[in-house]
Amino acid sequence: MAQNRFRKRLEADQFVVTFECVPGRGAFEREQRELERGMADVWSCNRLDALTFADSPSGRASCAPEGFSALAASQGITPINFLTCKDKNRNELEARLWTLERAGVENVLCMSGDYPTRGWSGVPRAVYDLGSVELLSLVNAMDQGLAVPGQRGRMQRLAPAHFFPGCAVSPFKHTQAERELQIMKLLRKQQAGARFAVCQIGYDLTRLEEFLREARGEGVAIPLIANVYVLTPAIAQVMAQGRIPGCDVSSQMAARLAVEKDVHPTDWREAHYARAGKTMAALRGMGFNGVHLAGLPLSGQVVSYVLDVADAYHGDWRRAAADVTAELGTATPPSRDSADQLPPQDFPPRCGMEALRMLRRVTGFDPRDTAGVGLGTIAGLYPIVDCPKHEGVGPCGGSRDGWCEVHPGERLCIWYEAWRRLAEQGREGELFSVDAAPLSWGVPR
Ligand code: SF4
Numbered sequence: 001m002a003q004n005r006f007r008k009r010l011e012a013d014q015f016v017v018t019f020e021c022v023p024g025r026g027a028f029e030r031e032q033r034e035l036e037r038g039m040a041d042v043w044s045c046n047r048l049d050a051l052t053f054a055d056s057p058s059g060r061a062s063c064a065p066e067g068f069s070a071l072a073a074s075q076g077i078t079p080i081n082f083l084t085c086k087d088k089n090r091n092e093l094e095a096r097l098w099t100l101e102r103a104g105v106e107n108v109l110c111m112s113g114d115y116p117t118r119g120w121s122g123v124p125r126a127v128y129d130l131g132s133v134e135l136l137s138l139v140n141a142m143d144q145g146l147a148v149p150g151q152r153g154r155m156q157r158l159a160p161a162h163f164f165p166g167c168a169v170s171p172f173k174h175t176q177a178e179r180e181l182q183i184m185k186l187l188r189k190q191q192a193g194a195r196f197a198v199c200q201i202g203y204d205l206t207r208l209e210e211f212l213r214e215a216r217g218e219g220v221a222i223p224l225i226a227n228v229y230v231l232t233p234a235i236a237q238v239m240a241q242g243r244i245p246g247c248d249v250s251s252q253m254a255a256r257l258a259v260e261k262d263v264h265p266t267d268w269r270e271a272h273y274a275r276a277g278k279t280m281a282a283l284r285g286m287g288f289n290g291v292h293l294a295g296l297p298l299s300g301q302v303v304s305y306v307l308d309v310a311d312a313y314h315g316d317w318r319r320a321a322a323d324v325t326a327e328l329g330t331a332t333p334p335s336r337d338s339a340d341q342l343p344p345q346d347f348p349p350r351c352g353m354e355a356l357r358m359l360r361r362v363t364g365f366d367p368r369d370t371a372g373v374g375l376g377t378i379a380g381l382y383p384i385v386d387c388p389k390h391e392g393v394g395p396c397g398g399s400r401d402g403w404c405e406v407h408p409g410e411r412l413c414i415w416y417e418a419w420r421r422l423a424e425q426g427r428e429g430e431l432f433s434v435d436a437a438p439l440s441w442g443v444p445r
Contacts, residue, residue, distance in 0.1 A: 002076045004106050006050035007164045010196055010223050016049040016290030017280075018080060018198075018225065019303065023053060023063040032063060036071070038298025043077045045300035047307050050107060052292065055082040058244060059114035061124075066096060070103035080166070081105050084113025086389075089129035090138065090438065097142060097161065106164045109198060110135040110189075112389055112396040114245055115406045126388060132167055133185070133192045133393040134438045139165045140193035167194040169224075170397035171211035172202035172248035177419040177428075178399055179211075183218050184432050185394030190222050197222055198292050200397055201229045201239070202248035203328050205279070205321050209286050223289035230276050230295035233258040245398030245405040253328050273302060275327060277309025278320035284310070285317025378434055379418035386414045393434060 009016050019042055024031030039051055051072055053065035069079040081100055085093065100108060112132045116124045130138065141147075142161040150156035167189040173179045186197060197220075202208070208226060215224065231239070231249065236257045239249035261268045273296070280291045296302055313320035383392045388406040395415035398405025402416045415431070422428040 002073060002078065002104070004164065005078045006080065006107055007195075009049050010289065013289075015284055016223075016225065017047065017307065018050045018052050018290065018292045019048050019296070020052045020054060020292060020294035021068065021298070022057060023065055023068055025060070025062050027063060034298065035068065039068075039072060039077060040075065041300050042298045042303055043075075043300070045304045045307075047304060049290070050078040050080045052080040052109065053082060055084045055111075055113065056087065057114065059086065059117040061119045064096075066099050066103070066105075069100065069105045073104045078107070079105050080107040080109055082109045082111065083135070084111045085128055085130050085132060085135055086113030086116060087124070087127050089127060090134075093130060093135060094138065094142070097139065097163070101142075101161045101163070106162050107166065108139060108163050109166045109168065110139060110194070111168045112391065114398070115388060128389045128391075129441075130438055131389070131391050131393055132396075133188045136165055136167060136189055136192035136194050139163050143193070164195055165193055166196040166198060168200060168397060169197045169215075170200040170246045171208055172200065172204060172246075173399070175402050175416065177416050177423070178395070178402065178413075179214070180428070181395050181415050181419055181431070182397070183215055183220065186215060186220055187218065187432070188393055190220060194222055196225060196289070198225045199227045200246040200248070201227050201244075201294070203253060203279075203324075204248070205282055205286075205325055208283065208288075212287055225290040225292050226283040226288040227292045227294065228276050228279050228283070230272050230293075231257060232272075232295070233261050235295070242400055242408060245396075245400070256328065273306050274309050275324055277306045278313055278324050280306065280310035281313035281317045282321035282324060284314070285321070378414070378431060379421040381414045381418050383414060384439060390439070391415065392439070394431070 006016055006018065021035055021039060022031075023035060026032060042048065043051060053068045053072070054062075055065050056062040065081050065083075069081040072079040083093065083096060083100075088096070097108070110132050112128070116126050118124075139161075142158075143163050145157040145160040147155050147157050167186070169186045169189075170182050173182055189197070199208070199211075212224060229247075233254065236249050236254035238244060239247040240251045240254040260271060264271060276293065276296070280293075283291055293303065293306065296306070384390050388404065389396050395413055396405065399413035399416055400408060402412055403409055404411045404413045419428050419431060422430055
């Protein structure tokens, strides 16, 4: 099995650089063919510690990452396989993990995943059986040797797996409730076995420095890897409109990038690559344990250029940070429609039986064994009914200004609302101790 360069460096407290690959939709289309060809080229610069393979980003159908992760591993490239909870129940997640174990892929980034938005012949039904904390617990159990029923009902222990699991975190929240909840969730992920965390996309370096300080102050000890996504003006526009959950780009920044392209029609990309290098130098100087490069072409030459710029600013990272901030603008302001200005929202009060009836109506689930169903509530709200992703151990990373990723401007994120309800009585700390056991969907046979 090829050496896991990423894990080795992180465990030796060395700075890591990873590079994002997106498999795209199809099997042998241009995107997949280019990825197959390009991964060797980008790795050949010999300055990366892992290539990452995304799992159906933006909630759309896509080629699964496992095949590419296995291919990379077979070529001596260290992969990180993204594994999202969306579109899969716990058995499918376990199946994917065994597939990765067989292929010698150790690094797995466990995430909830973007809510499904598009698919063949319509919008797919959302499947969220486990959340990211529960998925990390499953990975951890597999690493210990999963206990499963064997012959004649006797429990047997499977051979321990060899995963090195990580998680995602969103540092770019505008309300205090969401910021505290993101750190709370990160602590839960750390407890559940996450060995590293990768930040969501955002460009506010001041906020990133604050986040790092807050996270360390609250007890986050795992390596934190910042995201350096090289935006095109078109993608910046999409992100500024809030169409990619968890990604924070202000409309001012999107406008600046569009102007930059108009003024420098031939070399605007080089300016972006240089800025990525400066951003990387700044993040390293702040104390992040690594950077995740994304939005770049699959080219060893381009990656080397970005890393050369980062090296050039290594001793002068504050100047690099100041340059980037001057070019992209300062802190992203909260949007005018921040839910902080609203009174507590009127979620319909429900008792447990009402919640179960609603669950049956929405999912078709027949709760014959109600005693076995973990219908947890948080501040009177039911994640299984009121949260589109059924997030039972803290919010996903997609809320924006207090609004739910799936219903922006219409429904509040229930975790945000629960935090506000409890904070009025100084009890928001109770959210840190909600039960992390996954819901059981009926009577085992
Ligand atoms: S309610 Fe909150 S946790 Fe649930 S999907 Fe919406 S934003 Fe995510």
